[in-house]
Amino acid sequence: MLNVAGISRRRAGRAAVSDLSFKLNRGEVLGLLGVNGAGKSTTLAMLAGALRPEEGRIELDGRRFDNAPTLARTLIGWLPEAAPLWPELSVDEHLGAFAALRGIGKAQARRGADAVIERLQLGDLRRRLAGVLSQGQRQRLGLACALLHEPPLLILDEPANALDPVQVGELRKLIRERAATGSAVILSTHVLGEVVAVCDRVAILHEGRLRHDAPLGDHAALEKTFFGIATGATA
Amino acid sequence: MSLTAMTRLELRRLAVRPLAWALAALTIAWLAWTFVLGLGQFLGAQVKLAALADAPGFTDLVAIPLLAELVKLAFLVVPLMTMSSLAGERRTGTLPLLLSTGLPAWRIVLGKYLAVLAWLGLWLLATLAMPLAVGAHGTADWGKLAAATLGTALTLATLAAVGIACSAATGFPAIAAAAALIVTLALWTIDRGAQAAGVSGGFLEWLTLATHLQNLLRGLVSSADIVWFALAIGVSLTLAVRRLGADRERQ
Structure with a gap:
């Protein structure tokens, strides 16, 4: 589904x-690990x-994506680190805005929301402004915006930030559900436990380079590999 | 479709920001006071004016000075309204999120510009309602008032385009507002040096915003003036689009 070939930045x-x-591939969950500044974001x-x-180049379903970012409208859902939102808009307004920006029809947008x-x-928070949400609630709203159009590729950057243990468990369940429906998921984190709990594959980035993909x-094996790469003990 | 979505999103954000309401309330109150003062002076001078052969009327003495006052306020109000348009998105991290929806830079810029224009249009209408209410019962020079309104609207549109361009150039809304204020003031008075030296006409005079607005406020509608406004708006929005497109390239 996703083919990333020699990208540099x-x-x-x-x-x-x-x-x-x-x-x-579709249905696969890739954990992207790396220390701060490794190039994950x-x-x-x-x-x-x-x-x-x-x-x-980046190809999505065989179509070159890096030159045609409009493909992102329907194919990708992205939760950036720290879930940036518009503080003056409510939860419902965020979902409505993202649906409209992605060109989703009103009926479908309402169903998706x-x-x-x-x-x-998020039912109790529908009319609450994003600016007064807790960090965990913001994170869930960011995730809702990313999932709204049921994208075949879901990109999550540190999604468990600020979530409580129950919510982390829910998030893991949600990721597995998405994978079971055929979506590919990329989960970026520096928490090894997250990767072990939910991913099928792990890629480790260090100083901008892919050092491990398996x-x-x-x-224990992942921890050894990760710390070996992060500390420079593994070439 | 996505242009409409962008405009609606920005309008919604403008509508819930206290700054937009506070600016609208304060400036309209000021303009209403200016209008009442002007109207009082006009009514008080009726006897003197009646003795003049070609005396200026309500439009010249009340309506057009009110629009000129609006333009003066706009030099401060428009940068405040546009400062967060793109600089705010960049600062809060929502700009990459907007770009990731696949919207081309021109639609983001144009959507935001149209939203600010809608707000400024309402501001202009609220101001215009005052002379229209009085003029409808008197003898307003409708042609002259229409030309002055066109000039005011074009000036507001130009200031908004410059404000959006300045907002696209930085990640700090306060810097965007300051830059827009300086650029628009420079555009307003760029020929001051030439005037001081006794030189009139020429490129600097053509470049000056005031030259083109003054013609329209006098009731003179010329295509050359309208083309100047269109060029100023076009250049500003193009710069904003190019700067935003570069974000995808060089964040």
């Missing part, structure tokens, strides 16, 4: 991502269409 004068390649911004790669609101337990093993 410089940010603030240094190589944030270098020659990154990987593939992702830059990679996700490129995959979401918010940032153009300087080199390489009702479904994600119920799934993410099916998920056990927690």
